[in-house]
Amino acid sequence: MPMRDSGRAGTLPATSDELSRLLTAVRRGRVLTVTGRFREPRSLLVREIAERLSSNFYDGTAVVTPGRPFGLRELTAALGCVPGMPFLPYGTTDAVSWLAERDMLLVLDGAEHLEPDALAWLRRLLTAAPGLRILAAGRSPLAFPGERVHRL
Numbered sequence: 001m002p003m004r005d006s007g008r009a010g011t012l013p014a015t016s017d018e019l020s021r022l023l024t025a026v027r028r029g030r031v032l033t034v035t036g037r038f039r040e041p042r043s044l045l046v047r048e049i050a051e052r053l054s055s056n057f058y059d060g061t062a063v064v065t066p067g068r069p070f071g072l073r074e075l076t077a078a079l080g081c082v083p084g085m086p087f088l089p090y091g092t093t094d095a096v097s098w099l100a101e102r103d104m105l106l107v108l109d110g111a112e113h114l115e116p117d118a119l120a121w122l123r124r125l126l127t128a129a130p131g132l133r134i135l136a137a138g139r140s141p142l143a144f145p146g147e148r149v150h151r152l
Contacts, residue, residue, distance in 0.1 A: 012048055013041035013152050022049055022150055026105065026135055027056060030126055031144045033111065033136040036152030042137035043109050045152070049135060050107045057133070059104035066113040075118045079106075096121070096128050103131035111138035 012019065013036075025032050026049060034042050047063065054061040064078045076095050108114065114122075123144060126132060136142055141149045 013045055018150075019049075023052060025148050025150075026053055026133055029133070029146065029148050031134045031136070031142060031147040032150065033138060033141045033147055034150045034152060035138060035140055037139070038152075039110070039137075041152050046107055046109055046135050046137040050105060053105055057104045058131075059102045061105045061107060063107040063109060066108060066110045066118075068113050069115055070110075070113040070118060071115040072117040072121050075114070075121065096125050099125055099132065100128040101131075102129065105133045105135060108134065108136040108138070111136040111142060112140065114142075 014022065022032065022034075022045075034046050036042050050061045050063060062079060064075065066075070066078070079095070079099075119142065122134065122142075126134065126144065134142075134144075141147055
């Protein structure tokens with residue numbers, strides 16, 4: 001039975017046990033993608049997970065909602081606009097080296113819109129940033145090494 005979302009309209013598209021497993025998967029793994037046909041349930045679930053886990057990361061959570069087209073330039077610009085996220089001090093030319101020092105959860109809500117250059121950059125970022133976790137919501141998996149997939 002789906003879990004009632006406390007304090008918000010709607011129902012989380014996961015049971016309490018599923019949500020517990022997903023929270024653990026994000027904390028222990030590097031990449032978790034929630035897939036499914038409909039955007040709203042995916043989005044609701046990843047945003048709930050992000051809210052519950054934000055305090056587990058020193059640098060918190062950055063939620064990015066990719067639109068069309070969404071390449072590397074748009075991704076790094078979106079990261080620079082995330083409320084509360086200190087991003088790229090003046091004079092920093094390489095976002096990967098700066099993000100490599102962060103302990104954070106990056107949420108990609110609408111990952112199916114990411115273009116190949118953005119996906120390649122995220123793969124490079126995962127290699128360089130041991131404290132980074134990615135939680136994505138999309139129609140299909142990101143196809144990253146070690147990725148865990150939860151299908152709705």
